[in-house]
Amino acid sequence: MSKIYNIAIIGGGPGGIASAVESVMLGINDVILLEKGENHSTTIRKFYKDNKRVDKDYKGKKIDLEGNIYFMDGTKESTLDLFDKILATTNIDARFNTEVESITKEGDIFCVRTAGNDEIKAKYAVISIGKMGVPNKPSYPIPPEIKNRVFFNANSINQNEKVLIVGGGNSAVEYAYFIAEKNDTKLNYRRTEFARINQTNKEMLENSINSGKLKTKFGIDIVSLESENGKPKVNFTDGSSEVFDKIVYAIGGVAPVDFLKKCNLELDSAGVPIVNSACESSVKNLFVAGDLLFRSGGSIASALNNGFSIVTEINRRLAL
Numbered sequence: 126m127s128k129i130y131n132i133a134i135i136g137g138g139p140g141g142i143a144s145a146v147e148s149v150m151l152g153i154n155d156v157i158l159l160e161k162g163e164n165h166s167t168t169i170r171k172f173y174k175d176n177k178r179v180d181k182d183y184k185g186k187k188i189d190l191e192g193n194i195y196f197m198d199g200t201k202e203s204t205l206d207l208f209d210k211i212l213a214t215t216n217i218d219a220r221f222n223t224e225v226e227s228i229t230k231e232g233d234i235f236c237v238r239t240a241g242n243d244e245i246k247a248k249y250a251v252i253s254i255g256k257m258g259v260p261n262k263p264s265y266p267i268p269p270e271i272k273n274r275v276f277f278n279a280n281s282i283n284q285n286e287k288v289l290i291v292g293g294g295n296s297a298v299e300y301a302y303f304i305a306e307k308n309d310t311k312l313n314y315r316r317t318e319f320a321r322i323n324q325t326n327k328e329m330l331e332n333s334i335n336s337g338k339l340k341t342k343f344g345i346d347i348v349s350l351e352s353e354n355g356k357p358k359v360n361f362t363d364g365s366s367e368v369f370d371k372i373v374y375a376i377g378g379v380a381p382v383d384f385l386k387k388c389n390l391e392l393d394s395a396g397v398p399i400v401n402s403a404c405e406s407s408v409k410n411l412f413v414a415g416d417l418l419f420r421s422g423g424s425i426a427s428a429l430n431n432g433f434s435i436v437t438e439i440n441r442r443l444a445l
């Protein structure tokens with residue numbers, strides 16, 4: 126039987142770091158932190174300019190820190206340095222380059238599935254993936270004339286459209302067999318083997334292809350996109366070209382709202398997860414920290430406080 130962690134924390138920004146570090150301070154063992162970037166704090170590394178001033182009371186909103194992380198006014202570099210040090214001294218089991226694709230519940234245990242198709246099991250889960258996650262884009266340009274026909278999720282596909290899905294992970298395959306039910310659909314993957322998808326998706330993919338609903342173009346990449354009368358014309362590495370009504374890229378980096386929906390969280394009309402005073406979502410024992418809890422705004426200090434109060438509550442429940 127695979128190991129069951131006490132807490133799986135998704136996202137290694139301030140909310141995730143606080144959840145992990147405060148767990149260790151409370152004496153909770155078997156805690157794992159999963160971060161899709163190469164290191165912790167991708168938002169701070171990527172979106173803050175070098176030497177940027179970092180305010181504790183961000184945008185003038187005074188917040189008293191409740192936990193054990195001594196965060197204060199500083200710079201991008203001093204903030205990253207603080208997080209480096211506390212993660213190292215508390216010896217957190219942090220896995221970088223690990224993007225979480227979904228969280229499902231099997232009985233009382235969460236099954237956290239990564240893009241690399243690993244499954245991590247935990248009694249409690251904390252989602253703190255922030256709002257800055259953007260879907261991965263192709264390396265070649267998307268001409269402006271067709272931008273309104275190129276998507277990074279399947280929400281805008283209607284019926285009877287000619288659709289190209291691009292990608293080889295679980296999301297691409299799920300979109301493909303679902304969309305193929307009501308549309309002329311082709312799945313394009315640059316490889317021939319789908320090594321990263323789960324068994325259910327493997328079977329659904331085979332059924333959809335064998336029934337003739339889903340067309341395929343495997344082992345072939347895309348060279349470029351053009352506009353043909355406002356529709357995307359796709360040029361492939363085998364020299365062929367084809368025009369579609371719409372293209373959906375599912376090549377990693379799911380947008381936060383789609384991720385939350387996939388995890389079955391109830392959201393309000395602005396896409397903010399509905400939580401109770403302990404930051405617990407509509408799914409029992411699944412908590413949310415940080416920027417995800419705000420329509421706009423959010424700050425490092427409030428994310429740190431969320432992490433502290435969440436693991437204090439988890440610690441109480443573990444002791445019952």
Ligand SMILES: Cc1cc2nc3c(=O)[nH]c(=O)nc-3n(C[C@H](O)[C@H](O)[C@H](O)COP(=O)(O)OP(=O)(O)OC[C@H]3O[C@@H](n4cnc5c(N)ncnc54)[C@H](O)[C@@H]3O)c2cc1C
Nearest residue numbers: 136138139140161167168180225254255415416423424425
């Ligand atoms: C330009 C800018 C300046 C700012 N300046 C300040 C300031 O001076 N003071 C202040 O208090 N706040 C500031 N903020 C706000 C602050 O950065 C956020 O409030 C804070 O980072 C929120 O923390 P978080 O943990 O919720 O999310 P994030 O910091 O966004 O962290 C989320 C983490 O989750 C990871 N992740 C995302 N999806 C997945 C997935 N599927 N699987 C695994 N990992 C995933 C991301 O890579 C990221 O590392 C600023 C924000 C910006 C953009």
